[in-house]
Amino acid sequence: MDTGIGADLEPHAYTSGRWLRRDSLESQSRYIQFNFDALCRRVIELSPGAGSIRACRKLEGGFNRVFIFTLDSGKEIVARLPFQLAGPAKLTTLSEVATVRYLQAKTSIPIPDILDWSHDSTDSRNEIGCEYIIMEHAKGVPLRQKWQQMAGNQRVRCIDSIYRTAREMVDLEFPAYGNIYFDSTLDDVESQSLGDGFCIGPHCGARYWDCDPGDQRYYHVAKGNQGPYTGLSRVPPTDGEDEKRPMYHGSPDAHLALLKSVRQVLKQMAADPRIRKSSTPLLFHPDLHTRNIFVSGDDPCIVTSIIDWQAASVEPAFWYADEMPDFATTDAICTKTFELCSQFLTPELSGPRLMDDNLFRPFRYSWRTWKDGAVALRHDMIETARLWKDLGLVGPCPYPLPTPKDIAHHKKEYRLFEAAQQLRTNLSDLLNTTSEGWVPSDDWEETRLAHKELFRGMLEAVVSNQEADDDEPVKDEKTLRAIWPFDLEE
Structure with a gap:
């Protein structure tokens, strides 16, 4: 069946924009080879009472291409196809589906039902030819379409509703960090059972894998490293671009020496009771902004759907502590409501936010030193060493303060x-x-x-x-x- 719909959409290529940096590479990384007609057929097959597609819209975000199909029955169906930079092949889609099903089984959080999916583009049964998720369209209207027209008291009630909903996922308990999967899909990969057919398996965040366009991974120092010291595998054996880089970037040897020092600091800091408490494995939505929250058209204080769970993972609680959703920054009242709702409804999140941020900075940024330059992480280490006693950390800091001459050069x-x-x-x-x-x-x-x-x-x-x-x-x-x-x- 040739629908003819894809001709105007350009379903395979990225068409929403271009980049002032690495334009060709960014566009190529978002090209998806697949059978659009097969996708259309599958959407109709999944929609009883529908015989054809009346219209189709293409939307493109940072990590996915989305098609919104309007059927002749009036129903809308959504198909999401991940770009290669979204995360590791197979695992990213596997985890998203399992996470949605887990939350639907364990909470009452409103999430659109997944109708069909495939995590394997090479599977002979996958006629579409790429990874995909086909789901029901979210109920309600996007909160971002309503937010500016809402009165102050409506915004307060809406934020309260969002965090009462979010509390259900924060209350879930997990034995480890990583991503949620179905037990039956990980084969020999190391995992920990969550019961009821679910488990915690490998973290599929793009920062731990070779997904970013133009960013390579190197395993001459840290073979197969996809954990907290992943920054080591970003550092190349030699730097062919050193003449073009700013002076603060640092050589590969300087990065490796810094990261090895940081490892000792992180290990000692992780033993602190406050950091241990703030490191509780916790699941939270990775992008809880108005674009991913749907509300009732009649009453925008009622949350009807939360979408985009692709990057949802079980992280240390402090990982989410500095996240400020867009609805919390509208005005002082919204900010205060957010702070109160977070404090009383999701204290696991607000606790780290109220602590000294210097306790967590080394944990947050050590993985991206080659991208930022050695100076950024070195600055965090100098500040950590300088504030070590003031932060109440036990014993001497494993990272010694540099000499006055080195401090002057660093500044x-x-x-x-x-x-x-x-x-x-x-x-x-x-x-x-x-x-x-x-x-x-x-x-x-x-x-x-x-x-x-x-x-x-x-x-x-x-x-x-x-x-x-x-x-x-x-x-x-x-x-x-x-x-x-x-x-x-x-």
Whole structure:
């Protein structure tokens, strides 16, 4: 059956936008080869009373392509196809399906029913030819469509409703960190049973796997490392791009030495009773914002569906502590309501949030040192060592404070690092892009030209600045190019 629907949609290619950084690579990583007609047939087969597809919309997020099918019966069905950067093949889809089924079995959280799925693109029974999940459309309307029109008291009641719903997943208990799977699907992979056919298995977060476009993994130091010390496998044996990197980035040897020191610090800190308590294995929604929450069209204080459980995993409680949902940042009343609801309904989450953030910083960022530069993690280590006694940590800090000379050099590098972060933020604001430089397709040419002009203007300002003092981190063209976050056209 040739539906003819896919011709206008371009179902395989990414068409929603382009990137100012690694544009071709980003687009290629979101190309999906599959049989769109077979997907259409399967949607109709799963919809009793329907004979054809009346319309289809394509939506594209950071990790998935979504098709919303409207059938001749009036029913809407959703198909989600993951990009390769969403996580490890097979495991990502397996875990999402199992997580949804587990929550539906153990809680009353409203989640759309999964009608069909496949985690294996090579399975001969999978005529669609890629990983997919087909599900019911979420009931209600997206909260983000209602939020701005809601009165203050409605927003307060809605936030309370969201956290009363969330409390059910926070109350679940788990024996380990990782992702939820069906017992029957992991074969010989190490796992811990949750009972009723479910288990905890490998963490399938993209940060632990070779999923990001252009980011490679190396196992000359940490073979097969997909755990808390995964930062070691991001460091290459040699750095062929060292001449183009900013001075704060650091050599491979510097990164490895730093990460090995950090390992000792993390082990000693993990023994602290406060950190142990804040490290309770906990399941929470990874992206609990208004775009993923659906509410009743008649009463927006009633939560009718929560969607997008793809990256849901069992993490230490403190991992979620610094997350601030968008509905909590609207105004002071919403922020206060969020804080109170979190404190009284999900104390496991609010407890770490109320603690000194310096207790958790080394745990959060050590996995991404090669991406950020050695200076960022080194700064966290220096601050941890400096505050060790004030934080109430027992014994001497395994990471010794650097000498005054080394501290002075570090401060110089860290000023440049901060300038680089501020530059990325400012450019994103000026160009109206994401921090990765994503631009809607309709705005591409205009944004690309504006980006070129911004670089020219800033380069002229840097080169012509004859009064730059020693504290000025960006003094020449080479440094500006090294910290510029987006690709520069020659």
